[in-house]
Amino acid sequence: MRRREFLADLVGALAISSSPSRGETAGKRPLVGFIVPGTPESHGKWLAAFAKHLSDLGWVDGQTVTLDFRYGSGKPERYPEIGAELAELKADVIVTSITQPIEAIRRIAPNTPIVHTALTSGSPYISSLAHPGGTVTGTSQLGPELGGKRLEILSSIVPGLKRLAVLAVKSDRKREPETTAIVAAGRTLGVEVSSLTVEGPDEIAPAIASVTGKADALYVIIDPLFTIHQIEINKLALAARLPTIYALRTHVASGGLAFYGANFEDLFRHSADYVGKILRGAKPGDLPVEQPTKFELVINLKTADALGLNIPMTILAAAELIE
Numbered sequence: 001m002r003r004r005e006f007l008a009d010l011v012g013a014l015a016i017s018s019s020p021s022r023g024e025t026a027g028k029r030p031l032v033g034f035i036v037p038g039t040p041e042s043h044g045k046w047l048a049a050f051a052k053h054l055s056d057l058g059w060v061d062g063q064t065v066t067l068d069f070r071y072g073s074g075k076p077e078r079y080p081e082i083g084a085e086l087a088e089l090k091a092d093v094i095v096t097s098i099t100q101p102i103e104a105i106r107r108i109a110p111n112t113p114i115v116h117t118a119l120t121s122g123s124p125y126i127s128s129l130a131h132p133g134g135t136v137t138g139t140s141q142l143g144p145e146l147g148g149k150r151l152e153i154l155s156s157i158v159p160g161l162k163r164l165a166v167l168a169v170k171s172d173r174k175r176e177p178e179t180t181a182i183v184a185a186g187r188t189l190g191v192e193v194s195s196l197t198v199e200g201p202d203e204i205a206p207a208i209a210s211v212t213g214k215a216d217a218l219y220v221i222i223d224p225l226f227t228i229h230q231i232e233i234n235k236l237a238l239a240a241r242l243p244t245i246y247a248l249r250t251h252v253a254s255g256g257l258a259f260y261g262a263n264f265e266d267l268f269r270h271s272a273d274y275v276g277k278i279l280r281g282a283k284p285g286d287l288p289v290e291q292p293t294k295f296e297l298v299i300n301l302k303t304a305d306a307l308g309l310n311i312p313m314t315i316l317a318a319a320e321l322i323e
Contacts, residue, residue, distance in 0.1 A: 030059075030279050033086035034069045035079065035096040037224035042250075043071075046268040050095070053272040059279060072098075074201075074225040076171050080104040087112060093275050095138075098224070099125070099173055102136070111135060113284040115274045117267050120144065120174065129289040137284040138274055139267045140291045141222075144178035146247070148185030150219065150260050153297065154245045155189050156315055157258060157304075158217050163192050165215035165242070167207060167233075169223040170197040178221050201229055205236055212240040220256075222247040230254045234303075243307055249298050253322060257303045262292035296320060 034050070036043050047069060051061060059065040068086065072078040083101025086094050087108035094105060097117040102125060105112055116138035119126060126132040129140065155161045166182055168175040179195055186193040194215065196207045204226075208218070218237050220226055226233060227248060234255030237244045244251075245258045252259040270290055278284055297319040304311055311319075 029064060029066045030092040031066045031068060031089060032059075032275055032279075033089070033091035033094045034067065035082050035086065035094065035098065035101050036069055036071045037074065037079065037096075037098050038227050039071055039073050040069075042074075042224070042227045042230075045250075046264050049265040050268040050272050053269040054275060057272065057276040059272075059276055065279070072224065074223075074228040076100055076169075084108055093278050095271055095275060099123075106135070113278045114138075115271050115278070115284070117141070117271050118174075119289050120177075122177070126289065129291065131285075132287065132289055133285040135284050137287040137289055139270050140289055141247070141262050141264075141267065142292055144174050144181055146261060146295075147178045147181030147219075150245050150247070150258075151182050151185040151189065151191065153258060153260055153315070154217055154219065154243065155191065156312055157299075157309060158243050159309075161189075161191055161216045163194070163215045164217050164219055165194050165196055165211040166219045166221065167196045167198070167204075167226070168221040169225050170199050172221065172223050175221055182219060198225075201225065204229060204233060208233070208236045208240055208242070212242070215242060218242040218244045220244060220246050220251065227251070230256070238303065238306060241307060243304075243309065249296065252298045252300045252303075255300065255303055257300055257307065257309075259296070259298040261295060263294060263296055266294065267292065298322060 051067060061067040070082045072082060079098055079100035083104040087105045090109065091112060093113045093115060095115045102114060105114060112135060114136045116136055118141045119138050120140060121129055125136040164186060166179055183193045196211065198204055198207050230251045231254050244256045246252060246256050247261045249259040274287060277287060299311055299319045300322045302323065
């Protein structure tokens with residue numbers, strides 16, 4: 001009896017594995033394109049987590065699927081070009097963490113499923129987080145929504161914080177809602193918020209120099225440009241005696257003071273779940289957007305010491321510490 005049950009299960013499994021998936025034809029593996037806004041160095045750890053989890057789901061690069069990673073290197077003008085390239089290749093799924101390529105993809109291949117790793121409830125590409133509809137789904141980073149919480153943390157760390165500079169990329173769509181959240185929190189905490197915007201790497205140093213001696217801390221809104229130039233930003237901020245807070249933990253590992261937000265490796269792993277389901281035939285519009293439930297606080301004690309900051313015990317107890 002056990003042998004018959006085993007054989008029945010095996011036949012069923014073979015039937016499932018041999019059933020056609022999206023994009024599968026004789027001799028053709030499904031193509032998954034990934035638009036990476038940064039570089040292999042800046043995003044490599046997250047991409048490795050994505051590829052590993054996708055492999056665990058049975059989609060092994062070079063065997064059962066083809067992964068095509070394309071890098072924008074922090075140049076926004078490249079993002080739509082990369083999206084168009086992958087659309088023209090008839091990618092079966094395209095993954096991205098930025099919005100700039102979406103219009104190009106939809107213009108060339110309007111039915112291509114898109115898995116986005118940074119969706120917000122106000123995104124024009126979904127009907128709602130619970131029922132995305134259309135061709136776009138994915139995960140949410142809750143970036144703008146955490147602006148106020150990050151300022152609260154920074155206020156607890158920096159005694160007498162009264163003036164905050166917010167550094168952002170001018171073309172970043174989430175810049176305004178996140179800044180709005182920070183300004184609202186600033187009113188409650190008695191912190192005056194000023195906004196700095198840059199368009200390219202050459203403007204980073206002058207922007208930070210412009211608030212040296214005029215701000216008590218620096219809030220950096222996540223963007224591929226800043227991820228690529230994070231070491232430079234941290235050196236400039238430290239030289240200007242500006243404590244920093246980020247939405248990416250890698251920026252703290254490279255010398256920033258504090259990070260609070262979602263775990264990006266985890267988000268990229270979950271993106272692989274979406275890709276796997278779509279390749280198996282699921283429609284992106286039927287897959288709810290997943291919001292992060294686990295948040296991390298990381299403090300760089302070496303940077304705190306260099307700035308002469310004594311981190312409160314309440315923060316130390318709640319944070320992961322980099323020494």
